Amino acid sequence: MKIAVCIKQVPDTSVRVKIAPDGKSIDAAGVEHVINPYDEYALEEAVRLKEQVAGSEITLVSLVPDKAQQIVLKALAIGADKAVHIKADNVPNDSLAVAKVLAEELKLGSYDMIFFGKKAVDYDNHQVGAIVAEILNLPCITGCTHYEYSGGKITAYREIEGGVEVYEVVPPVVFTQEKGPHEVRYPQLRELMAARKKPIATKQPNFSAPIMQTVELSYPPPRPAGKIVGKGVEAVPELVRLLREEAKVI
Numbered sequence: 403m404k405i406a407v408c409i410k411q412v413p414d415t416s417v418r419v420k421i422a423p424d425g426k427s428i429d430a431a432g433v434e435h436v437i438n439p440y441d442e443y444a445l446e447e448a449v450r451l452k453e454q455v456a457g458s459e460i461t462l463v464s465l466v467p468d469k470a471q472q473i474v475l476k477a478l479a480i481g482a483d484k485a486v487h488i489k490a491d492n493v494p495n496d497s498l499a500v501a502k503v504l505a506e507e508l509k510l511g512s513y514d515m516i517f518f519g520k521k522a523v524d525y526d527n528h529q530v531g532a533i534v535a536e537i538l539n540l541p542c543i544t545g546c547t548h549y550e551y552s553g554g555k556i557t558a559y560r561e562i563e564g565g566v567e568v569y570e571v572v573p574p575v576v577f578t579q580e581k582g583p584h585e586v587r588y589p590q591l592r593e594l595m596a597a598r599k600k601p602i603a604t605k606q607p608n609f610s611a612p613i614m615q616t617v618e619l620s621y622p623p624p625r626p627a628g629k630i631v632g633k634g635v636e637a638v639p640e641l642v643r644l645l646r647e648e649a650k651v652i
Contacts, residue, residue, distance in 0.1 A: 403451070403452075403455045403457070403458040403459075403514045403515070403551075403573070404458075404459055404461070404511060404512065404513045404514050404515075405448050405451065405452060405458060405459065405460045405461070405513060405514065405515045405516075405517070406460075406461050406462075406463055406508055406511055406513040406515070406516045406517065407441070407444055407445045407448045407460060407461070407462055407463070407477070407482065407516075407517045408441065408444075408462075408463045408464070408465075408504055408508075408516070408517065408518050408530075408531075408534075409437055409438065409441040409442075409445065409462055409463075409464045409466075409473070409474075409477050410437075410438045410441060410464070410465065410466065410519075410522050411435040411436065411437065411438070411464075411466045411467075411470045411473050412435065412436065412437075412438045412439075412522055412523050412524040413428065413433045413434070413435055413436075413524060414433070414434045414435065414436050415439075415523060417432075417433050417434055419433060421619045421620070421621070425618055425619060425620075426616045426617070426618060426619060427616070427619070428524075428619075435470060435473065436473070437473050437476065437477060438519050438522045438523060438524075439519070439523060439581075440518075440519025440520050440521060440522070440523070440578075440579055440580070440581070441518070441519040441522075441579075442477075442480075442519075442586045443519065443579045443580070443581055443582060443584075443586060444517035444518060444519050444577070444578075444579035445460075445462075445477055445480055445481070445482065445517070445586070446480070446584055446585075446586045446587060447517065447546075447548060447549055447579060447582065447584065448460050448481075448482075448515070448517050449480065449481035449482075449587070450548075450549075450584065451515070451549055451551055451556075452481065454550075454551050455551055459483045459484075460481065460482040460483050460484075461482065461483065461484050461485065461486065461511060461513070462474060462477050462478065462482045462484070462485035462486065463485075463486045463488070463504060463507055463508060464477070464485065464486070464487050464488065465488045465490055465493055465500060465503060465504060465607065466487070466488075466489075466490070466493075467489065467490065467491045468489045468491065471487070474487050474602060475594065475597045475598060476589060476594070476597070478597035478600045478602075479589035479593040479594045479596070479597040480586070480587055480589050480593075481587070482600075483600065484600055484601040484602070484603075485600070485601070485602045485603070486507055486602075486603045486604075486605060487602050487603070487604045487605070488503065488504075488507065488604075488605050488606070488607050489604055489605070489606060489607075490503075490606075490607045490609075494609060494612045495525055495614070495615075495616050496612035496613060496614045496615075497527050497529035497530050497533055497614075498533060498610075498612075498613060498614075499609050499610050499611075499612045499613075500530055500609075501529070501530050501533035501534045501537060502537065502609075502610050503607045503608065503609060504530065504534050505533075505534045505537040505538055506608075507605070508534065508538065509538055512574075513574060514573035514574050514575075515556070515573055515574070515575055515576075515577065516531075516534070516535075516538075516540070516574075516575075516576045516577070517576075517577050517578075517579060518530060518531030518534070518576070518577070518578045518579065519531075519578065519579050520544060520545050520578040520579055520580050521578075528544075528578075531544065531576060531577075531578040532544060532576075532578065534576060535576035538576070540574050540575060540576050541571060541575050541576070542575070542576040542577070542578070543558050543560065543569050543571065543575065543576075543577055543578075544560075544577075544578040545560055545561075545578060545579075545580045546558045546559060546560050546569075546577050546578065546579060546580060546582075547559050547560065547561055547579075547580050547581070547582030547583065548582045548583055548584065549577075554572065554573075555570050555571065555572055556570070556571050556572075556573065556575065557569070557570050558570075558571065558577060559582075560580075561580065629644070631644060
């Protein structure tokens, strides 16, 4: 079974990002980048399916800058077999333009399963995986948590409010990944060293003209200062009055 997992680099969510002087992008100075967490969940589930089905192979497809090679190597160490590194220093914030580049590469592989994270945590667009599926004319199940394989069919589980949806599908298929029940495995040193010997094909992207542009980035407005109305039970009547008359929440 041939499996593809698409990964993206994003700023580490523990880092406080700054807006660049152009007002339209993030200042990359001092910002550590990591694999998009939802893409890591997708990779973990792909590796688990690979372990279920003998002879399976996982190919990473990454659209990241040249300097993001370590991200590709880490993903290979987690369990992928080879990678296609599409080098792009300036990836447009345009889901359609990105999806076209990825679809062009993915259709060359004739994959049985293609995994995406449900979203990237930088722009939260929730779009690329579903657009790629549409371009390739493949079924797409979004927001899945985990999978089972049996008799040539894949059972996908999707959590919804108050329950779980269960889908059965015959490959080829596209999945987008939610955080599921399985923790992402942490590669050991020997696996990181072995990843350097795995094949990585490098390519250059051919982006179409973007149909969407970032006009402006801005910080959220500062929160107003808190108000101390007193201490102990004596302050409760005043607190209730303020919640009713000023905050208007009761």
